[in-house]
Amino acid sequence: MSIRPWVVVEAPDGRGLRRVTVGGEAVGSAWSLRELRGMLDRLGHGDVDVHDPASVYWRGGDSGTWPDRPWRRRVTGSVVLAGLLASAVLNAVIGWPDASGALTFAQRVTGALFVLSGLVQLAAAVSVLDFWGKRQSAPTGAIVLLGVLIALATDSLLVLLWLDERQYTPYLLAFMPLWCWSVWALRLLLREKPWKGVPQPRKFAAGVFASALFTALSLAYSTLYQPTVAPMHFALKAEFGTARADRRLPFVQVPLKISVKNTGAFSAYIVISDFTVYGRTAQYAGRGSFSGEEWKNSIDKYGEEEAERHVDRLAFSHLSSGRIYEPGTLLESGQEDTREHVFQIPADARYDLLRADLQLTYLRKDRGRIDSEEFDKQRATWRMKKGVPCISNDCGDRIVYLGAVRHNNNLVNVTRAAHYVLATWSPMGTPGYSLSCYHLDGKEIDLAEEKKDVARFGVATVKAQTDISLAELLKSVTPPRPS
Structure with missing residues (x-):
């Protein structure tokens, strides 16, 4: 008969957990006397008297030494678990739209990184159950630490971006509390030193640092960099066509052809567009003058910056207006559209020329x-x-x-x-x-x-202007055929 006790209960560790060996073989750990009895019963030794020194040897305390605080331990683990789950959901919500539908590769990578970080945090949330339990798997502490570090990094980035503008957003109610939680959780884990269970802690730390650096660089590139090497270009053009006399009325029908082409590398949304046709009247003088008074009057009244020696007192009459596109229209890169518009002027109009102004305001789709x-x-x-x-x-x-x-x-x-x-x-x-x-x-x-x-x-406005002499335009007027 061996003089060594059959059951050995070790001294409590820092969390109050006592390791149990039976016949020299480790069989688990127990938080309480009740849990120890249940363990022995499952092993078929339910008849062992735990108070008998001949059957059970107690180290670091007797059968009444159970310093575990189950309520505090479970609440702490539940808070860490809830924070990791909430951070995982937030990262997935942020990353999925970019991962699945972003226009640029860098933005897709950023979205994929956020989705991947959410998956890592889900794994960390599962590991919380073991790490705040009996820690039967050594790497679970390191996985929880990695999840908390990811939460701290992503939430810190969100807070920094928010501080740049300080505008209210509903997500503020999520990432601001989560940032506070991640700071608390990291301090809690650092006291636990979970990396001790990792076989090669230095390689683990190097991997975490490299991943964090790559993620930070990708996020900084995608978030802070605005592409300026690919400016937008639009070609706007207006052409007056062949005028025709009205068959029934003393008016001349003038066609106007409007062309728009997106020659830039990116698609664009039309914010607002407009075309306006004006008829110009002026006073002509044989000798003329560059005294400037008449030109200043034209500037004050009509904003006209042109000046001619023999032409003065320029005035523009509004003849026709319309929109080139409906607001919100998407113009793809390379797309070209034309529109035909016909307007009327009196056959005896006193205009000396006609002017067409085009204006188009767009928003870059890549922005x-x-x-x-x-x-x-x-x-x-x-x-x-x-x-x-x-x-x-x-x-x-x-x-x-x-x-x-x-x-x-x-x-x-x-x-x-x-x-x-x-x-x-x-x-x-x-x-x-x-x-x-x-x-x-x-x-x-x-x-x-x-x-x-x-x-x-990337909102900008492009303009174009076309003039035509009314005398030149009326040369092409075909008189109506006699009925």
């Missing part, structure tokens, strides 16, 4: 996306009793278009307030647009912030 279904809805200001959005207090009779616009990088979307693009059109004035996050809550637009948003989304 943002417009909710086209909402944006292309017409809202007539004279039918709206209240809540009419305006631009620079210009709230006259206009057609208004309002739609949400999103960044192509979803990481930016979750750290910025919702933005809206507003466009207005009227045949009586110049089309206008505005892009900001204040159109729906009644706040005054911050012009400096709006300028930054316009640049960030």
